[in-house]
Amino acid sequence: MEFTFEPCKATQTDQALQNCAFLNTSDYKICCDKVQTVPLYLQANGIVMLCQPLPEVKAGYIMLNAQLRTHARISLISKAAFMAFISSQQNYLESVQFTVAPKKTLTNIDSDELFNIVKQSFNNRYFYPGAIYYTDYQGTTLEMSPKQEGILNSFTQISFSPAPAAKKLILSGSHVDGTTVGQSALSDAFKKMAKSEIEGGDQSENEIDIQSIGIGGLNAQFTQIFRRAFVSRMFPPHLVRKYDLQHVRGILLFGPPGTGKTLIARKIGQLLNTKEPKIVSGPEILDMYVGNSEANIRKLFADAEKDWKELGDESELHLIVMDELDAICKQRGSRGDSTGTYDSIVNQLLAKMDGVDSLGNILVVGMTNRKDLIDSALLRPGRFEVHVEIHLPDLQGRHQILLIHTKTLNDNEALGVDVDLLDIAGRAQNFSGSEIAGLVRSAQSFAMSRVVSGQLLIQGKNAEPTAFTVTQADFVRALGEVHAGFGRCDPSLFEQIQQFNFLPLTASAQILETIQQKITASQNAHIHLSTLILTSFAPGTGKSSILAQLCKETKIEFIKFISADSLIRQASTEQQRAAIIAQAFDDANRVPEALIVLDGIEQIVQFAPSGMRYSNVILQTILPLLKNPRNGRVFVLASTNCMAGMSDLGVLDCFINRLSVGTMDLPSMQEVVREWCMAKNLIFQGNLQQFQGFLKRQEAGIEISLNQLLFALEYARGSSEGANLIAEDLEKQLDDTGI
Template structure:
């Protein structure tokens, strides 16, 4: 690269042109060599526009003082001059300038619209960084500094926004449409909107999309966020669009900026990721990231001081610069840890209440500041103090749902694009199919599926390397296959998904027999569920009841859970509650949580297996848990989303006395077995286990025929005992065991 000797600009006219000058012959030689015109040159990593000047000596380059200072160039040493080819991203549509007069002005206001015309005329093709440029206006000289540390090249369509920094703003006012909006620096926001529009345009495949001025849509997949387009658009519309308005409109209509928003929803849906991305797209101060428990301190008053420290920088800058201060972003994770409802804690310290009071005062107290935005994240919005959720504080509450099919496709594309780019993604893998196979999966769980599939591919590559006796396997052989994802889906289950096969097998310990006469009942319930799913009805309830246990009610419910097609299934039984909850209050909380989880998915099935045991009902003295009963009954009367509840009970008349049966729209009595089908049932059971059954005479099965109610449980238990240790069931043994079974 040629070496040039730096020189000072010789005249005021040269200094104010905001470019470097080269000898005409040097300039022509460089243009001919690199085929770039206008010519841009790079000095110590800083790019400048170059112009030819006959008066400039050969092998020398002229720079003004600001240029030498910004590029750290000394007049005592030579410097390499490299031609620079501008990239498309270097040309900017928007530049924000801080404008400062070099001396006292004979006027106290300037029209920013006229400044726009002069800036285009004087700065076109110039490169702007965060170093001062010279701008002449109304025969006065100003230093204008771009508020961007990256290279920007001015074009004839560049839109300028001007602001006068404090304290110069006391003596100079800007008017017109090119005044920078106070508080937020919106170049990043505008660039973000442009990127989303380009992304949506590419996905439309050239088809004209319907437009609606009242609706605002964003496609944020390019940010690495999937399944949250609508929520992100709502956040942008409520929190950021007002900050893009001209300041005169904001002042004229006394608009209040949003100071807080809460993201809430199930774990793993992307709340923290969205908050981080908001910090990236905003041209704001470095976000302050803090977790709720980190605020707490063992010493009295320290927790409140930690809250004050979060807002200290924003308050200090607002006092110094007023509306010209930059936006300060505070991101608080696990917000419910410090913002619980005041008075709800049982401790005697009052620290929790004091923290809430301090946060209330800082967000919307006596001193109001518009240069701060607090983003909180929580899984339990219901625990937060109500005063925090009013307008002026966390006034925007956005629920981040589990992603739908389109959202899951976006998330899979985000996590697999690095493999697609390296041709390490099997073409047989269909993203649409993976999205179909992962209903009710959160974003974190989808990432877990991809990581699990990746581990299988890594293991396969390691085995291949071992087969080659230590030789390196080519990277071209590394590939994610469809079978990797199939195995990963079996390994990573959705937290809001179906109950696993082990739980159903536990309920159907002795199997499920089609010949037991339950097929019509199952078909009836399936038809009812399908009717609810295809109608506007939100809640469907079914009660399977009998006057004795063992008639197969739980087994029928488990069979429906397997075959109904609903992905979210929760079993609530007394046995499960005993393992999870020791007290009545804990049982109530477990029941409420199951219903709350069901409300978070599009459709859900909850099975209350053995309602009498769940409420701890005993017929002697009519004893039961009133607390559990009064918790459960309201949940059975009104649902959210689309919810099917199937209950089972062997104490129908007892539940009727407690008004439990009134909560179930469809009630089905499950009878004992048809005695004429016993031989057929036994035959089916034996065939399923490769056990021989010769059939029985009526006299040998008299004990079964004489019993008033024959339950499926008693029948199957007798068969298990009769077949124990042999390959044949003798009718006499079967009858003997049945006689002693209830």
């Protein structure tokens, strides 16, 4: 509903101080009758204003003070169009904070008296943040600027704080805004958490619903950040000074890649009503010219320093986010460069965060995957004081992340009714947040591919993809395509380890059962570190194949299979290989359960019996890791052919459980041949019980290892014709191999 009036100025000061529009009494009645609401609100150029009747106003005119005309962009030289505005409950303010600046010199204001004045003179007014409104206080005109938008009524809570320009103004009474540095920057969610912490409320009942802002599984970490970094900012300045409260200036987020460190920092920046956060990656600080890297650090803090000097405690909170912090803040003296640039960067950051002229209006959020590399001085209180480890999400966290990433699909009815996200979360064990997002994308690709392929068959080249539905089967297929970085090894690795993809039950069943019983017993006993080693006096007895088979059958989701072969392929120096082993144990301690396999531990430590030669670097890395359990539950399985040498090096002493894997006797060899022929769909041509190839070696005391027997069987298979394995061919291969 539109009305047209000709604007005019307010003729008296008290009219201007009413902060509303005035209409002729008859015009006001006409508008109220048409709009059917009281009080009457009109809107011009998007600005809502309260209207009241005033007989002195001419008919067809609307009286506006200078502030309203400026804010609504209304000119006095032409008529203006106004639309009726119907207020709702959402438009009314629960609370509002005003900054106060007297137009004349005034040093003291009683906030309780000002509260009564504002309640009376500003009732039902529609306020806009940053706009200027006027009121009279003891004969002095005050400029009032609200921080919230909406309508003030008798139920609105009101508080006041000095405007930045009114540096000498002192407010007293019970309606002084408790804002100190950064509190005005807190969103309602932040304030709710901080209030519950101050009042000692039940934290579990007051956790922020971070799932609504796109973060899942990190409620505990967010709660810790709020308690450590934001609760102190809720106290008023006089209490901060009285108790000498020091605000936290730095938060360090650390943990495995893809767990949500950068996402948390980004969301903190969005939730804070501050100036635009400064987000920088560590390598971006570096510059080719000497001194410019340190200058880049100073630029990050320049705006905060300027505001702190000008406004002091009234300064806004400045958020600085530094990703990949370990790239520029390594331990001083650890680099061999001659310029000392990296050390200077650390020194500059130390000085800015907690130097002689420390700032109280900054919050620096650092992120790293390698907390151990960062200079220790940065980690002490006063710098990056709060250390928050971002773990891999648990079952509930994975479920929350799946709900977040499938919300759009669900809202658009593109998520199948058969999809069980809780089941998918259970299968996606040890998945990080980014890997779960990749899992959803993979499932979507299967669904979209199904639709596109079907339409191409029907419509040909003119096919245009339409809606698709992601089903449970799509997620199951995606689980086979997307693998967790902290998950199982590539299954093809185990196939390569097992000779000819065959492991006879005769040689392995009892040992596999014993190992599994040991693991189960350790799980039930809540043992943090359980160790077991398979020993033998000769190679080729099937130890590696047994360990590979266990990795395929176990329900433990995190598996690291380390062998001398894999280390050679990944690293060329002893230090690098030792680092790979240490990293495997470090990763294992990040998950609830982990299995580490050290296949051929004597080869891993580069042991040579002649002269007792070995790699002391690798040995001194492995020994402490096998003796000192940390968080989590780690099962270490190893194998060796050199018991005496490993005993001399102290390796065997680290393994609580030992199982011996020996060569096979005659019945075992006969059973292996039967199993192998059955697996390969072959028929053994001859009497296995009277097979001379085994009998004469048994009489001569010659032992045959599993590896040797499997090679002989494969060679004999190649010599035989059809689906038969001829006994003479097998005996010939045993003779040719020198067994």
